[in-house]
Amino acid sequence: MRVTIEEDKCCGAGQCVLAAPTVFDQREEDGIVILLDETPPDDKLAEVRQAIRLCPALAIKVEV
Amino acid sequence: MSVSHDAAAAGCPFHAGRVPDYPTRRSGCPLDPPPELRELRKTQPIARVKMWTGQEAWLVTRYEDVRALLADPRVSADNSRPGYPGANPGMAMVRAKYPSFITMDAPQHPYFRRMLTADFTVKRIEAMRPRIQSLVDERIDAILAKGPPADIVHELTLALPMIMICDLLGVPYEDQHYFHEKGMVIANGKTPPAVASAAIVELCDGYIGSLIDRKNADPGEDMFSRLVVTQLRPGHITKQQLIGIGRLLLVAGHETSANTMSLGLLALLEHPEQQKALVEDPSLLNGAIEEILRYVDAAHAGRRRTAIEDIEIGGVTIRAGEGIICHNPAADRDPEVFPDADRFDIRRDARGHVAFGFGVHQCLGQPLARAELQIAIGTLMRRIPTMRLAVPVSELDFKEDNFVYGIEHLPVAW
Ligand code: HEM
Ligand code: SF4
Helix, strand or coil: CEEEECCCCCCCCCHHHHHCCCCEEECCCCCCEEECCCCCCHHHHHHHHHHHHHCCCCCEEEEC | CCCCCCHHHHHCHHHCCCCCECCCCCCCCCCCCCCHHHHHHHHCCEEEEECCCCCEEEEECCHHHHHHHHCCCCEECCCCCCCCCCCCHHHHHHHHHCCCHHHCCCCHHHHHHHHHHHHHCHHHHHHCHHHHHHHHHHHHHHHHHHCCCEEHHHHHHCHHHHHHHHHHHCCCHHHHHHHHHHHHHHHCCCCCHHHHHHHHHHHHHHHHHHHHHHHHHCCCCCHHHHHHHHHHCCCCCCHHHHHHHHHHHHHHHCHHHHHHHHHHHHHHHCCHHHHHHHHHCHHHHHHHHHHHHHHHCCCCCCEEEEECCCEEECCEEECCCCEEEECHHHHCCCCCCCCCCCCCCCCCCCCCCCCCCCCCCCCCCHHHHHHHHHHHHHHHHHHCCCCEECCCHHHCCECCCCCCCCECCCEEEC
8 A cells, every 4th residue: 555645734633643653653843744654564554544534634645 | 482282393493494593402411412413413414503693504413514514625714704603702702802723724724733733742742641640640649538529520620631731831830720710710601701801801911921921031841932932032923823822722722621521521420331341441441532522522512614615515505605513512423423323332433533623623632632531531440440420410510501511510429
């Protein structure tokens, strides 16, 4: 799978970090999303999908 | 209004062919949203309602519609737009005098919000856990020392979120009592509007204004000092705008968290088998807190918005300029998303609830709120496992008329 984020949309709510902590983090200086792993292993798909569902800014996408 | 012979139609104005008043009131279980909304979500999920001003607005009760509208860039949170479905005149005055980003759109909204996001990241809040834990332990020590009965609202839930906000704003310990008292006058729905506005002006222009001056002269380690140094001094924001940020944190972060905590505890005490399960298996805690957020939905007045373009949704057209109320408590009881939604069940997957809203205004303080709730409720379960309600539910005083739902007192025994 390939994960993409749109930093401009992100409002730093941190939902993605809770849902998929090995894939997402937040920048220390402004809380904006950081993609830790653009191509996470397949067993992370459910977590990534959960992050997409929870992200209030619709800033995360995944291609499988 | 006289009582019609057709009880069903008279009971439910949505079926009586007239535009019903909003807000509707709760009846039946005090932790359930008004029962009319359940019916409405089925039959008219996007309905016309009449506000206290006489103005009409759209009331949205289905989960998917609420999320779609709150994330839609054609929907504005700006409360100065003519169609905005405001809550009450006092609120309108205060929000006009101390504008804050909760009622701003892009580009101002992200400009202000991003000044604060660093302080609310999941990691930064994790680092605050030991502080929260020691505050909770101190309070529970005091409760245990005094012995039953104890009013948990007075002893714990109102104080904890207030101290956390004082930490963020760098309010010195000796001023916290004053700050708390004023905050309570403002939040109480029974305070006459004129008294509440006077208290807000005193707290904002008076206290927060002078706090900013003190931080400017002698910055500390707190978030407010950082904003003074990095935003106010270089002229990125005005003093009035910084006061607005302080006010926003106070109104958004105090009663919401305090009342979710006390109502959530009540929900647990009313479901002893779930309380017992949580006492015996602390790994249920984080899920239980999400369920409490969903079930209690303390920000019960709904998310207020205005359409800035025509929007087709669910078979209706919301015209540009019309007001919208996205009813988060109704959405969080949508059975299409949460099976058997009116049942409190700490074992369900309640993540995805809209108790913190949705879209770019979704609660900035949610990591802090979660930490406060997890630590307070988790520690109560561990240290006072046999806790029970000390009075019948019918004797509890619910804050039906407040902008944030809550409970005046929660007497417990053990
Ligand atoms: C359980 C506790 C809480 C609940 C239920 C809650 C609920 C909400 C909701 C529903 C919104 C969205 C408003 C809208 O869309 O119109 C919101 C926004 C906000 N909340 Fe919370 N909140 C809680 C705790 C906190 C805490 C502890 C803080 C900070 C100390 C906080 C700070 C904020 C701020 C600054 C906003 C405005 C965000 C924006 O407009 O971008 N909240 N909250
Ligand atoms: S959940 Fe969305 S808005 Fe929140 S930090 Fe992650 S990407 Fe940003």
